[in-house]
Amino acid sequence: MNNEAMLHDATHASHHDHGHEHHEQHFITKYIFSQDHKMIAKQFLITGIIWAVIGALMSVFFRLQLGFPDKTFPIMEKFLGEWAKGGKLNPEFYYALVTMHGTILVFFVLTAGLSGTFSNLLIPLQIGARDMASPFMNMLSYWFFFTASVFMFISLFIETGPASGGWTTYPPLSALKEASMGSGLGMDLWLISMALFVVSSLLGGLNYISTVLNMRTSGMTMTRMPLTIWAFFFTAVLGVLSFPVLLSGFVLLIFDRNFGTSFYLSEIFIGGRALPNVGGSAILYQHLFWFLGHPEVYIIMLPGMGMASEILSNNSRKPIFGYLAMIISLIGITVLAFLVWAHHMFVTGMSPFLGSIFVLLTLLIAVPSAVKVFNWLTTIWKGNLRFTVGMLFALGFVSLFISGGLTGIFLGNSALDIHLHDTYFVVAHFHIVMGVSAFFGMFAGIYHWFPKMFGRFMNNTLGYIHFFITIVGAYLIFWPMHYEGVAGMPRRYYDFSAWQSFNSFQGLNAFISVVTIIVFFAQLLFVVNFFVSIFRGKKVTTQNPWQSPTLEWTTPINPGHGNWEGPIPTVYRWAYDYKDNGEGGDFIAQNVPLKDGEEAH
Amino acid sequence: MSVFILITLVVIVFGIIYQIAKASEYAAVLNGEEKVKQQTNKLMASLLVAFFLLGMYGIVKCHTALMQHMIPESASVEGVGFDSMFKTTLIVTGIVFVITQTLLFWFVYKYQSRPGAKAAFISHNNKLELIWTTIPAIVMAGLVVIGLKNWITITSPAPKDAQIVEVVGKQFNWLIRYPGKDGVLGNRDFRKINDENNVLGLDWNDKDNKDDIISQNGELHIVVNKPVKLIIGSRDVIHDVGLPHFRMKMDAVPGIATTIWFTPRYTTAEMKVKTNNPDFVYEISCDQICGKGHYSMRGTVIVETQAEHDAWLAKQQSYWDVNNAPAAPAADTAAVASTTMNN
Secondary structure, eight states: OHHHHHHHHHHHHHHHHHSSTTOOOOHIIIIISOOOHHHHHHHHHHHHHHHHHHHHHHHHHHHHHHHOTTOOOHHHHHHHGGGGGGGOOOHHHHHHHHHHHHHIIIIIIIIIIIIIHHHHHHHHHHHTOSSOSOHHHHHHHHHHHHHHHHHHHHHTTSTTOSOOSTTTTOTTTTTOTTTOGGGTHHHHHHHHHHHHHHHHHHHHHHHHHHHHHHOOOTTOOGGGSOHHHHHHHHHHHHHHHHHHHHHHHHHHHHHHHHSOOOSSOOSOEETTEEOSOOSOOHHHHHHHHHHHHHHHHHHHHHHHHHHHHHHHHHHHTSOOTTHHHHHHHHHHHHHHHTTOGGGGOTTTTOOHHHHHHHHHHHHHTHHHHHHHHHHHHHHHTTOOBOOOHHHHHHHHHHHHHHHHHHHHHHHTSHHHHHHHTTBHHHHHHHIIIIIIIHHHHHHHHHHHHHHHHHSBOOOHHHHHHHHHHHHHHHHHHHHHHHHHHHTTOBSSOSOOTTOTTTGGGHHHHHHHHHHHHHHHHHHHHHHHHHHHHHHHSOBOOSSOTTOOOSGGGGSOSSOOTTSOSSSOOOOOSOTTOOSOOSSSOSOOOTTSOOOTTOOOO | OHHHHHHHHHHHHHHHHHHHHHHHHHHHHHHOHHHHHHHHHHHHHHHHHHHHHHHHHHHHHHHHHHGGGSOOSOSBHHHHHHHHHHHHHHHHHHHHHHHHHHHHHHHHHHTBOOTTOOOOOOOOOHHHHHHHHHHHHHHHHHHHHHHHHHHHHHHSOOOTTOEEEEEEEETTEEEEEEOTTTTOOOOBOGGGOBTTTBTTOBOTTSGGGTTOEEEOSOEEEEETTSOEEEEEEESSSOEEEEEGGGTEEEEEBTTBOEEEEEOBOSOHHHHHHHTTOTTOOEEEEEOSOOSTTGGGOEEEEEEEOHHHHHHHHHHOOOHHHHTOTTHHHHHHHHHHHHHHHHO
C-alpha cells in the first residue's frame, strides 16, 4: 500500500515535470548523471559495447600471434607501439592481452554490459514500476562502473603494461612484482578497478532485488512475472552473495602486495632472494576467487536464459513451456551455483575426497540446465515461428548452450578434468557456453528491445548477416579447439612451435585466427548497425511491434522518465497469454482484465 | 596518420554497407511488407536448416581431419581409465547433442510461420517435466559413479614400491631431484636456495641430501611398468606439471607439496615405433600461467627399462658432488646469512 502511495506521488511528480512539452531536463541530468533507469541501461550498454570492441580487438591481436607465430604484422605496431615492435607481439604483452581480454569480457561486458543493461531496462518496465527502488543508487552503480572502466583503461597505457597473470590473477604471480611485469602498477590498477566494479555491481544488484520484491504493480504477483525478471532477480541474488567474497579475496591480495602480509604467500624464492613470507596459502585465493568465479558464470548465463525464454515464446506465439519448471530450475541453478566452485581446483592438490563431493554437485547442476533446454525446445514445438533477428539469436543461444553445456559434463568430472584442465578444451567449453552463448542472449535482447530503447528498429538485413556470420564463425573457431584440448594442448601459450605434442595443430591455429578476424569484422557490422540505427533506423509506429503481452509495450513508443503517462497499468494475467483474444489477435496483454468466466492461468 | 586514414576508410565502408542494407527496408515497403516478411521468414527457416545440415557434415569432416593430430592412447596404466571414460562420456553427450540439436532445427523448419497457421496453446506438461528431470539425473549419476571410481584409483596412495622423484617448478624450467642410493629425499628449505650451487635449497646438515641427484635440464627419467610418485613443488609462483601422454596433471604450489603417481606402460623407444615418429618424446608442459616464459616451460620424460635406468643413474653425480664438497659449506653460510637478513 505504501508502495502504491509512493507510485502515485511519482505520477504527480512526473506530471509536473513533463507538463510542458519543452520543459526538458538539463542535458547533464538527462544524459550524464541520469537517474532514469532507461538512460542508465543505455549507458551500461554503450559502455559495454565500447569495451566489447576493445576486448575483441585484443583477441584479434593475440590470435594473429597464435595463428602465425613466425610472421610479423606491422599494423600491430601502429596500435600497440613498443609492445609489438616490428609487428611481433612481445610475450609479456601477449599475456597482458589475454588477461585483459578475459577481464573485460567477463566483467565489463557480460556482467555490467549485460545485466546492467537489461536488468535496468526491463525490471521497471516489465513489473510496472516508474523506476528502480533507488534511482540514485542506480546512477551511482553506473558511475562506479565508469570509474572502474577508467582505471582499467589507464592500465592499458602504462609503461609496465596492464595485469598479465590471467583474468583469475592467481597469486603469487599476481602478488609479486618480481614475477612478471604486469604484476607491478598494472596489477594495482586492476585491483582498484575491480574493487570499484564490485561496489558498482552490489549497488546495482541490491537495487534490482528490492525493485523486484517491492515495486511490482498491483496484480503483478511473482508468478505472473515474465521469466526475464525471474532471471534478473536470481542474477542479482548471485551477485550480491558472491561479489563480497571476491572483494575480500582482493583485499587480502592488496595486503599481501603492499603491506607485507602472508595470506597467500609462503616459501618463495624469487628475483634472486628468499621472501620472508611463510604460512600463507596460494590456494586460499583460489577458493575465494572461485566462490565468486563460479556463480559469476551463472551471473553471465541467467540474463541470456531469461531473455531467450521471453523472445522464443514471443516469436513462437506460444506460452513458454513449463513456466513453473523454468523458475524451479532457475532456483536450482542459483543454489547449486554456490556449491560447485572447487571444480576449478581439482588439480591444485585439494583433498581428493572434497573433490569427489564437488564432482557430484557439479554434475547435478546439469539437471536444471537440461530441464531448461527441453522446455525451450517444447516452447517452439507446435509454435508459429517468426524469425526476427532477435529470434534467430535466441535459437542460436539454445544451440550454443547445448553444445557448450555438454562439454561441461566432461570438465566437471574430476577424473576427466585431470587431463583436460587448463587445455584448449576448457577454452572451447567456456567460450561457447558463457562467451558466445551469453553474447547471443545479449544480442537477442538488443535486437528485440532496441525499439523500446530508441523508438526505432535496427536494420534487419544487417542483423541477419551478423547472425549467420557469428554463429558459423563461433562454431568454426571453438569446435576444433576441443580436439586441441583433448590432445593436451595447454591454454595461455604464446607459441607452440617448440612443442612436439602440439605443433601439428599449427595449420588449425592459423585457420581459427582467420575466422576470428572475419567474425570480428562482423561484430563491427553490428556496432555500426546499432549506432546508426539510433539515429536513422526505421521508426517504430505501433506501440507493440512484437505483439507481446508484457507491460513494457504498454508504455508510449518513447517513454519519458516515469514510463507511463497515465496511471501504472494493473495486471490481471500472467506474461504468456498467447491465446486467441477473440478479435483475431493471438495474444492478450497482461493488463487486459479477465473475460467473464475466464480463469487466470 | 595512416591509422586515421585506415579508420576513416573503415567507417566509410561500413557507412556504405549500412546504406545498402537500408535500401532493403525501402524495397520491402514497395513490395508490400507482409509479403516480404513471409518470404524472409521462409528464407531464414531454410538457412537455419542449411546451417544445421552443413554443421553436422562439418563435424564429421572436422573429426576426420583432426584425429591424425591427436596424441596416442594413454601411456600410463592409470590413464587407460581416462580414455575409456572419455569415450563413454563422449557417446552419452554425443547422443544428447544430436537429439537436441536435431529437434531444435527440425522444429524451426516444421513450425515456421505459415499464412493462416496458429500456434497451439500448450503451457506445461508435468509428466514430461518429470521424465526429463529424472532421466538426466540418472545419467549423471552413472557418470558420477564411473568418474569417482577412476578418481579414487588415481588419487589413492601410491604403491609402496613406487619410484620417488621430486619435480620443482621455477620460472621458467623444471628442476628434478632423485633420492639417490638411500631412496630418501632429504629436507630442503627455500631460505637456503642459491642459484649457483643450491638450486633447491637442500639442507646439507641432512645426510639424506648428500646422495640426491638434481637434473636441471628438465629430463625426468622413469622406469617402464614401475609406478612412479612425483612430489611436486614450486620455488616461486604456481606452475603445473602437465603430462598429456600419461593423462596426468598436478599443480606445483609454493609452500605446499602435491603428489601424483602413475605407471608408465611404454618406453620412449617403444613409443617411437608405436607413433612411427623417430623423434618422439614425452613432454612435460606447464599448465598454469606463470609469467612471460610460461609457454617455454618444457620438460621431457624419458621412460626406459630398469636396466637402462640403472645405467643412467650410475652415471649421475650427486648434487653435493657436482658442487664439490669444499665449496658447499661456504654456500651454506651464504644462505644462512641471507636468511638472517630477510628475517
